[in-house]
Amino acid sequence: MQANETSAIVHRFNQAFLDHDPAIFEGLIAPDCVMESIQPAPDGTRYEGYEVNLTFWQSMAADRVNRFEVEDTFVMGDRANVR
Structure with a gap:
């Protein structure tokens, strides 16, 4: 994957949070996606696979209390x- 492709995907991912638009994640997450959250402490939670990651990210983006600000x-x- 070229850097410009990666940049476009990351931009779309960030935009889902900025716009509180969970639908953006559909088709954006890889089937073999693995994500490790920092909660609950101290070890966090490991999420494996498309469906579980899609649900996690969509619920986070839909929550209008959350605020996401890209620094860099x-x-x-x-x-x-x-960052």
Whole structure:
């Protein structure tokens, strides 16, 4: 994957939170997606697979109490760091 493709995907991912639009995540998450959250402490929770990650991210984006602010995005090929 080229850096410009990664950047476009990360932009769409971030936009879902900024717009509180859970539908953006459909088709954006890989079938073999693995995400580890920091809650509950101390070990967090591991989420594996498309459906469980889709549900997690959609519920977070739909929550209008949450606020998401991108400070910086650094793309390195098929990886990105969003701060």
